[in-house]
Structures are given as structure tokens and as C-alpha cells.
Amino acid sequence: MEQKIKVLAVDDSRVSLLTIKRSLNDTEFELVAGLSRGSEVLERFDEIAPDLILLDVVMPDMDGVTLLERIRAHAPDARVIMVSSLGTREKISECLEKGAANFLVKPYDKQGLITALRAAHAAGR
């Protein structure tokens, strides 16, 4: 069986993590870890070794954009898709400038998520 593409999701909402997990069922992607605290990400990044990262912009313990920068500093090739309910042009621009592969606006549907993951994965190969 072909190995699945490993996805790490970082979101303080368990509901979002559950939704992501359910959306990835029967696809080429697998949610290998769902972290609710931004501060855990760098500690566990090498152990998880994700192919793709879904990263919430607004989290209580750490701003998602700051975490994006830290992830990119730690792993420059990391492909990060930012996720937020706040889809202003300024926010999207800021995230792309800081190296995000894409930006998903909540509420997104399953097709939107899968398409964004596929595009980010294809761009990194």
C-alpha cells in the first residue's frame, strides 16, 4: 500500500481537529498529529516529521503567524497552509509573504481542504 501523506494540524479547537481528521478519511492524506497548543509544535516537529501542516492563525497561547515564522526557520522547506475565519487581504498577504503555501478561510468544505493540501503537496515536490 502506498504511504499516506502525513499531515500535522495545529488548532486549539478540538472540533476543527475532528473535522480535519474526518475529512482526510479515504484520501491520500493522514492526520498524524493534531496539536492544540502552538508551543508544542516545535518541540514535536522532528518526531512527527509532517509532509504538510495546517496551522490555525488565532490560538490562545501563540499567534499562528509567529509560529509559521518559527516553523519556517526550523524547517525552511515546511509546507504550511494557514487556516483562519479572518480572511482579510492583509492577513492572507502577510501569511504568504512569511512563507505559507496557501490560506484557507473557515468555514471551508472538505473539497476545499483536500484541494489545498494537494496543491501544497504538488508544489513541494
Next chain:
Amino acid sequence: MSASFFGQHLLARGLITARQLLEAMELQESNNLRLGLRAVEAGLMTPAQVSQVHLMQRKVDRQFGELAIECGFLDLKAVESLLSKQRADHLLLSQALVRMGVFDEAAIAGHLEAYAQSRSAVPAPATIYQGLPNAEILSVITEVTLKMFARLAHSNLRPGPCHGAADLVSRDCYAAEQTLSGSLDVVICLNLSHGMVRRVASKMLETEIEELDADAIECCGEFINVVSGSIAGHLSTSGHQIELAPPEVHLFDSSPFWRERRRITEGAPGDPALGRLTVTPLRHPLEIVELCAAL
């Protein structure tokens, strides 16, 4: 500036990437030049005169062309000619995406139709805020909230006449609240009856929820988060820059939002803070929902 609601619709469905959206918006911007810039390019006004008119526009709610004529910078014929050129050059996001080759005409027509259908499902909140301070912002907040109830909880609610906090109907409920800060400071709180919490959670988790467990409560947090983000996006079209705090959900009695306003809810006639808070019942045949906005 909002990333255009049609743009967000396409983005959320994976039909375009964020980069394509930004490129399309840049293309729009380069075509949709403002009247002042067009007047400068045509050699009809100086940049200083344009700045002077912009300064005047901050004080009075009047069109650029109107004020430029009044100041003697332009005549009516010149304004009409500039406006006509502006209209002819105007590029919609859909047209920009076609010009970039992201979609062909047939595909974009289909996406526009689907977008129009998704928007027409929710009625505008009529005129319930007429005469109130911040009526326009309150209308945006209510319209977006109704849309999200329809989309995420499959519940069609109807806004009733708004009232003060002293007339709150629902105290045996959960309060889902979020602060929007920046050029506007707004706290939005949704009071949801237990039945409505179950409805929201059942739809979001795609499973029938009987018990109000931690996941069900958290669905309300995610729900208000999506509502607030969409409100912030709408408000950003009028130049507001807004950041979101993380959402919170509490039982009504332990809600920081309501604890802070206990004085008001217990009724303090003439309390100036009362003016900052608007409560709008969102009617449902079986459940109680109240939309509270402090701004």
C-alpha cells in the same frame, strides 16, 4: 480590505489558491483606479488638490467629483468623462480571474451562480436597527450571523426587534463570545439555548448530539469564531482593520461578558453603558437565540 466575498467563496471551496486570489485583486486594483488618481493621470488635477478633496471627504459624506467641482478643480464635463472611463475600465474579481486564465467564461458563470444562490438563502435583517447608533455595523453583524446559522447549523432564524439587556429572554443558556479589536472594538455574544447548542454541534460534528459534552460546547466556540471572522472580513471592506481574540463559551451565569454587564442585566435605568449593548432575538420555532453586540 476584505479578500472579496466571492473570492472567499472560491477559496473555501478549493477552487482558487490564496496566491491566485491576491493576484486577481492586484489586477483589479491596477484597473479600478480611483477618480482622483485618474484626474492626476489626465493632467486635470495636481496630487495636492486630490489630497485636499480627500481631506474634505473625511469631514463630509460626499462624492469626490462633487467636491472637486465645488473647489473649482474640475468641471462637470471632466467629472463625467472620468466617471465614464472609470466604469468602462472597472474589473470585477470574476473578470480578473478569467483574464488570468484561472477560469473560462463558462466555469466562472457557474461559480457566480452557485455564489448567488448561497447568498440569497438568507434574508437581510431589514430595518430593525434604523435610528440606532452603529446601525450599519449591527446590520452586518446580524446578516453574517444569520447566514452562518443557515450554512453551518441548517437553521433559518429571523431577527426580531432589538432590545436592551434588561429584557434578555434566555438566561438558562450558553454564551459564546468573542472580542474583535483594532480600529473597532466589538464584543459579540451569542446566547444559545441548550437545544440550539445541540443543533449547532450535531451539524458541525455530523452526528446526532444528545449530551452537551465538551465537544458540543466547543462547537459553539468554533461557530462564533467563524461568525466573527466573517464579520471582521465584511467590516474590513469599509477600511477597518480587525484582529480576533480566541472565542470563549460559558454558561450564562459564569460568562465574563455577562458578569461584566450584570449591573445592566439587573436593570440600571439610564446606565450609559446600556447604549453600547444591543440584544437582537433571532427567532426559531423551537429554540432561543439572542445575538448581543457591545460596541
